[in-house]
Amino acid sequence: MKTYNAYDNFLAVLDGAARELNLDESDYISLRYPERELKVACPVRMDDGSVKVFEGYRVQHSTVRGPAKGGIRYHQEVDDNEVKALAAWMSIKCAVADIPYGGAKGGVKVDPRELSENELERLTRKFTSLIYPVIGPQKDIPAPDVNTTPQIMGWLMDEYSKYNGSAAPGVVTGKPIEIGGSLGRTEATGRGVMFAARLLMEKLGRSLKGLKVAVQGMGNVGSIAAILLHRKGAVIVGVSDVSGGLYNENGLDMEKIFAHVSQRKLLSELDSVSGRVITNDELLKCDCELLVPAALQNQITADNASDIKAKYIVEGANGPVTTEADEILGQKGVTIVPDILANGGGVIVSYFEWVQNLQSFYWDEDYVNDLLSNKMTKAFNEVWNIAKEHNTTMRLGAYMLAIKRIVSVKKIRNLD
Numbered sequence: 087m088k089t090y091n092a093y094d095n096f097l098a099v100l101d102g103a104a105r106e107l108n109l110d111e112s113d114y115i116s117l118r119y120p121e122r123e124l125k126v127a128c129p130v131r132m133d134d135g136s137v138k139v140f141e142g143y144r145v146q147h148s149t150v151r152g153p154a155k156g157g158i159r160y161h162q163e164v165d166d167n168e169v170k171a172l173a174a175w176m177s178i179k180c181a182v183a184d185i186p187y188g189g190a191k192g193g194v195k196v197d198p199r200e201l202s203e204n205e206l207e208r209l210t211r212k213f214t215s216l217i218y219p220v221i222g223p224q225k226d227i228p229a230p231d232v233n234t235t236p237q238i239m240g241w242l243m244d245e246y247s248k249y250n251g252s253a254a255p256g257v258v259t260g261k262p263i264e265i266g267g268s269l270g271r272t273e274a275t276g277r278g279v280m281f282a283a284r285l286l287m288e289k290l291g292r293s294l295k296g297l298k299v300a301v302q303g304m305g306n307v308g309s310i311a312a313i314l315l316h317r318k319g320a321v322i323v324g325v326s327d328v329s330g331g332l333y334n335e336n337g338l339d340m341e342k343i344f345a346h347v348s349q350r351k352l353l354s355e356l357d358s359v360s361g362r363v364i365t366n367d368e369l370l371k372c373d374c375e376l377l378v379p380a381a382l383q384n385q386i387t388a389d390n391a392s393d394i395k396a397k398y399i400v401e402g403a404n405g406p407v408t409t410e411a412d413e414i415l416g417q418k419g420v421t422i423v424p425d426i427l428a429n430g431g432g433v434i435v436s437y438f439e440w441v442q443n444l445q446s447f448y449w450d451e452d453y454v455n456d457l458l459s460n461k462m463t464k465a466f467n468e469v470w471n472i473a474k475e476h477n478t479t480m481r482l483g484a485y486m487l488a489i490k491r492i493v494s495v496k497k498i499r500n501l502d
């Protein structure tokens with residue numbers, strides 16, 4: 087099976103956007119490299135008394151526009167290339183959303199399903215102590231990502247605070263509400279995906295009502311996006327997770343599925359839902375109008391892109407479409423709302439959480455959701471307009487918008 091290099095995907099689009107903007111290489115060459123990469127080894131005492139060592143990473147791609155910002159992923163396939171690409175996408179995403187952050191990402195190579203709760207806590211505390219020198223409310227602010235939860239962010243916040251000498255809620259976002267989390271943060275990425283889909287339909291003179299949607303991934307992003315799209319009148323015909331998928335051309339019982347996956351249970355453990363069992367590959371190729379890949383990167387590749395039936399793709403996951411697949415889909419006339427715009431809701435509300443932490447004053451949920459809607463709408467329109475102006479894709483348009491913003495700050499600060 088072909089392996090995909092996510093960082094090469096990032097570089098290909100970055101260079102393409104810089105060319106379209108007629109930038110001199112010296113204006114943006116620094117963005118081809120992460121500013122700082124930290125690799126750590128986390129020894130963890132297991133419940134049976136043995137010690138296991140887990141590799142971890144924290145990569146800061148850019149701090150040009152503000153402190154570095156990005157999630158921490160726990161997954162058995164995490165490696166330095168993946169974390170580097172995810173960090174770079176965060177710099178672009180924060181610039182597209184126009185929030186005052188650079189980009190970072192972290193990861194630990196672990197399958198958290200194999201750890202007990204106590205082992206997971208010890209791993210998180212060890213990892214935090216090892217990345218402590220490079221994180222902080224004004225330096226680099228982690229958040230949840232694949233397999234990391236508000237509770238894990240709570241342990242991170244607590245461990246950092248011990249070294250810091252006082253409670254520092256602003257060091258991490260996506261925390262439980264009781265320790266400074268923001269209302270609306272857990273749902274923010276999925277809600278933003280729903281906004282992105284709605285904004286796209288509005289541009290095309292349609293609405294979400296009756297739109298046939300398939301969603302890959304029933305975790306934080308996919309399940310919230312699916313339930314909100316369903317509640318806005320879309321028909322969710324397909325869903326999947328790591329255990330496989332379900333399809334029903336007349337629409338699945340999304341409320342039932344949401345109640346099930348919200349308890350972090352697999353779709354394969356769900357009984358009595360009227361739908362056909364399908365594989366993840368079939369989910370991606372299923373008969374639908376809008377496809378929302380919201381699981382992992384490199385899901386739509388040159389191997390399956392020509393079989394995709396959806397006319398629209400809203401990327402909930404980071405990097406779900408490879409560069410080759412992007413070209414094939416473009417030739418087929420598929421409109422893609424790229425990850426760096428579509429899943430920006432999470433980091434936007436993370437920014438609101440950080441602002442609330444810094445001012446120790448907390449907002450109500452409707453206010454958070456309204457601000458999120460405003461930010462997403464503004465970013466969507468800006469990307470749409472620049473893409474139209476240059477007769478290009480929304481992905482290239484989003485990169486162009488972001489690079490313009492980052493390069494402009496570099497010039498004002500006189501940074502190379």
Ligand code: NAD
Pocket residue numbers: 230231232233234275302303304305306307308326327328329366380381382383402403404405429430432433
């Ligand atoms: P999660 O751990 O909550 O859920 C991941 C989901 O994907 C699970 O349902 C899992 O079963 C499924 N999955 C895993 N491997 C799969 C496979 N091979 N095929 C099909 N499904 C598979 O993670 P999440 O937080 O929802 O993140 C999903 C994606 O969204 C990631 O790319 C992440 O980087 C991105 N993202 C997350 C956030 C956030 O706020 N959580 C923000 C922006 C982007």
